[in-house]
Amino acid sequence: MLAHMPKPDSPVVVIKPSLRHERAALKAGATIVAGVDEAGRGPLAGPVVVAAVILDHRRVPKGLDDSKRLTAEIREELFAEIVAKATVSVVAAPPAIIAARNIRGATLWAMTRAVLNLSMAPDHVLVDGRDVPPGLPVTGQAIIDGDALSVSIAAASIIAKVTRDRMCQIMHRDTPDFGFAGHKGYSTPEHLKALKTFGPSRHHRMDFAPCIAAAERTLFD
Numbered sequence: 001m002l003a004h005m006p007k008p009d010s011p012v013v014v015i016k017p018s019l020r021h022e023r024a025a026l027k028a029g030a031t032i033v034a035g036v037d038e039a040g041r042g043p044l045a046g047p048v049v050v051a052a053v054i055l056d057h058r059r060v061p062k063g064l065d066d067s068k069r070l071t072a073e074i075r076e077e078l079f080a081e082i083v084a085k086a087t088v089s090v091v092a093a094p095p096a097i098i099a100a101r102n103i104r105g106a107t108l109w110a111m112t113r114a115v116l117n118l119s120m121a122p123d124h125v126l127v128d129g130r131d132v133p134p135g136l137p138v139t140g141q142a143i144i145d146g147d148a149l150s151v152s153i154a155a156a157s158i159i160a161k162v163t164r165d166r167m168c169q170i171m172h173r174d175t176p177d178f179g180f181a182g183h184k185g186y187s188t189p190e191h192l193k194a195l196k197t198f199g200p201s202r203h204h205r206m207d208f209a210p211c212i213a214a215a216e217r218t219l220f221d
Contacts, residue, residue, distance in 0.1 A: 017064055017154040019057060021126055021143065030124035030139075034115060035152025037128040038107050039067070039160035043185030044195070044211055045178070045204045046171055047092040048103065050110035051159035052118055052125075054087040055152050061085060064154040066147040067161035079162040082155050089117040090163050099207040108133040128153045175201045 022033045032054060040048045061081040063074065070078070082088065091114040093106040101109055111133035115125055125140040127133065128147050132140035146153040165184060172181035178194045178201060185191070185203075187210060195204070195214045204211045 015148055017149055017151040019151055021150045022152055025124045032122045033124045034122035035126045035150055035156045036111050037147050037153050037156040037160055039164040041103055044187050044208050045185035047094045048107050049092045049160045049164040050114045051156040052089045052114040053152055053155040054120055059085045060151055064151045067157040075158050075162050078158050087118055087120045088159055089114045095205045098205050126150050126153055171203045
C-alpha cells in the first residue's frame with residue numbers, strides 16, 4: 001500500500017483591485033462613481049479619517065492597492081498622484097465626535113460628509129465594509145474588503161491612511177511622551193505603558209476602555 005503523500009502547497013492567489021465594480025455601476029446607469037474608505041477605527045487616540053475619491057478611469061494611477069499592503073513610501077507616492085489625477089475629499093472625525101456617536105457612528109458620519117464635500121457629485125458610491133452610510137443623496141454599495149477589490153476604494157484607503165499618519169506626526173510633536181509617530185495611536189505595549197504612566201492626553205478617545213481606565217487611575221492616584 002502506497003504511503004500517503006502530502007499534497008503540494010497551493011499557490012497563494014493575491015487579488016488586486018480592479019475597475020470591475022465601477023464598470024458594473026456604470027453599466028447599471030451610474031455616470032460618476034466614488035470610492036470611500038476610512039483609516040483609524042481601531043486606535044485609542046486620534047481621529048478616524050475618511051476619504052472619498054472619484055477616479056478618472058482614463059488616468060488611474062498604477063499600483064493602487066489596499067493601503068495596508070503598501071509601504072509608507074509607496075503610499076506617499078500614490079497619494080500625490082491620486083490628488084493630482086482624481087477628485088478627492090477628506091473628513092476627520094475627532095475624539096469628541098467619536099465619543100458622542102461611538103466609533104461606528106462617527107465613521108459613517110464622516111463617510112457621508114466626505115461624499116457630500118466632493119467637488120464633483122457622484123451618483124453611486126462604493127464603500128469599504130458592511131455599511132452604506134446614512135444620508136447619502138445617491139445609491140451606495142458596501143463591499144467587504146473593498147480596498148482589495150475596487151481601485152476607487154483602494155485610492156480612498158491610501159488618501160485616508162496617509163492623511164491620518166500625517167496627523168499622528170502632528171499629535172506626536174504636541175505630546176511626544178506617547179510616541180504617536182510610531183504606533184499611530186494603536187494599543188501597542190509602548191502606548192499602553194505611556195498611557196498608564198502619563199494618563200490620557202487630549203488626543204485620546206475617552207470612550208475607549210483603556211483610556212477610561214487610565215483616566216480613573218490618574219484621578220485616584
